[in-house]
Amino acid sequence: MKNERSGGFKPVVTKKIYQEILEQFVEMIIAGKLVTGQKLPSERELVDIFNVSRPSIREALRVLEIIGLVEIQSGGGAYLTELNIAPFINLISPLLFLKKDFHLELFDLRELIERRALDLLGERIEDAYLVQFGEIIERMKEALAADDPEMGAEADIAFHKTLVLASGSYILQKTLDLVVTLLEHSIRGSRTLVLQNEEDSAQLYEDHQAIYLALKAEKMAEAARLVKAHLEMVRRLYRDRSGEE
Amino acid sequence: MKNERSGGFKPVVTKKIYQEILEQFVEMIIAGKLVTGQKLPSERELVDIFNVSRPSIREALRVLEIIGLVEIQSGGGAYLTELNIAPFINLISPLLFLKKDFHLELFDLRELIERRALDLLGERIEDAYLVQFGEIIERMKEALAADDPEMGAEADIAFHKTLVLASGSYILQKTLDLVVTLLEHSIRGSRTLVLQNEEDSAQLYEDHQAIYLALKAEKMAEAARLVKAHLEMVRRLYRDRSGEE
C-alpha cells in the first residue's frame, strides 16, 4: 500500500535501552517471574543485572512509575504494583478537560457502562457481591447519620464500582475506573459536591437502597430501571449544583 | 474517615523535579504557549531554562514521550504532538491480554460505543462526514477489487472511527481509539484476519455500503439496526476465523 518500492526491506528501527528494559519487565510480569508487591532490586543492582548505566535504569523506572506498574519510595526501594493508570490520568486529565462539556460526556459514558453491566448480570447476582452491597449500603447509612460527605462519596463510588465488578467484564471495570478517576478530577476538591446537600444525600441513599433490594430480590429488570433513573438524576443534580456556584 | 488522629496535619509531599517539569509543560500547553508541532528547546537549553540537571530533563521528556505528548527524534529534536496514547497502550497491552477473553470484551465495548454514537447522531449526519464516508466506501471498493487486505482493514477502521467522530462525543471518540488500538494488538500481525477471506470481505463491503446509504437517506433507525447487525457479524466472523487457526 505504501513504500512499495522498498522491495521487502524494512526501515531500521533502533531500540533505545530504556525500551528494551521496559519490555523485559513486562515479559517477566507476564511470565509470572515478577509478582505484585514484590520488591525490585535496587537501581545499582539493576545496573549490574542489565549491564547498563544508572540513568538508563532510572528512565525505565520512571516510565514504569507513570504507567502505574511500580511504586517508588525515595530511600526505600521500588515495589511492583497492580496496574494502576491513575498517575497517568492525573497527568493528562487537565488536557482532556480542555474539551468543553467533557465532564458531561463522562457522565454519559459512565451511564453507558453501568447499564451494560446490568445487562451482563443476567438473571441473578453472585451472593458475594450482594454481601458487599449490603456493607456499602450500611456505610452510606452511617455517613448520612454522621453527616460525613467524604465517607458518603467513598461509599457511592464503591457502590457503582461493585455493580460493574459483578458484571464480570474486565474491560467495563477498567473503563469505569478510568471514568471515575477523571470525574474526581472534574469535581476537584469537592467531589462531595452533590453530597453537601442533606436532602440530596438522603435521595441518593434511597436510590442505592432500592437498587440493592431489587438485586437481592433478583428483579433485574427493576434494578436496571432504577439504575438508569438514578444515573440520570445524579447527572441532573451535578449539573444544577455546579451551575449554582 | 481515616487517620483522624492527624488533627488537621497532612503528610508532607515532596515533589520530584521531573514532576515539577511535567506540570509546567502541561500548564504551558493549556495556556496555549506550546502548540502541536512546535519544536521544543534542546535538552541542554532546557537545563538552563529550568535550572536543573540533564537527567531530570530527560526523565520528564521520557514520560512525555510515553504519554504521547512529544515525539523525540534522535539527533533531531523533540516535537510536541497531539495527545496520542498509543505508545502507552502498546506498552501495557500485553498485560491486559492476560485476561481471558479480553479481545471478546473489546468487541463488546466497541459495539457499545458505536451504538451509542448512532443514538447521538440525532436526526441527520453532517454533510462533511457523509463526504468522508463516501470516500471511505470508495477505498473499500478499490481494496476489494485489488484484493488488498491491508488497505481494506485501514478503510474499515476509518469507517468506524468516522461514525463515532460524527457523533460529536469527544470521549466516545477517544475511547474507541483506545479499543481499536488494543484490537490491533489482539490481531497482531494479521489484523486483516477477517479480510483474508474474499467472501467475508465482500460481505463487509455490502454492510458498510448499506449503512452509508441509510445515513445518507437520513434513515437513522435503519442505520442503527444495520450497525448493530454488522458488529455482531464481525464479532462472529472474528471468533470463527480465529478459532479455525
Add this chain to the structure above:
DNA sequence: GCTAGATAACTGGTCTTACCAGTTGACAAA
C-alpha cells in the same frame, strides 16, 4: 551561478562519577 560534497555545529543517547537526603536495621546505652 549552481550543484555536490565535505565540514562544523548541533541534537539526543549513554556512561561514569560524585554527592545529598531519606530509610532501614543493628547495636549500644539507658
Add this chain to the structure above:
DNA sequence: TTTGTCAACTGGTAAGACCAGTTATCTAGC
C-alpha cells in the same frame, strides 16, 4: 525493654564526558 545513635543502605540530583545521528553551512568543482 526501651531509647537513641550510627552505619549501610536506597533513591534523587548534578556535572562532565563521549558517541552517533542530524542539520546547516560553506567550499570546491562543474
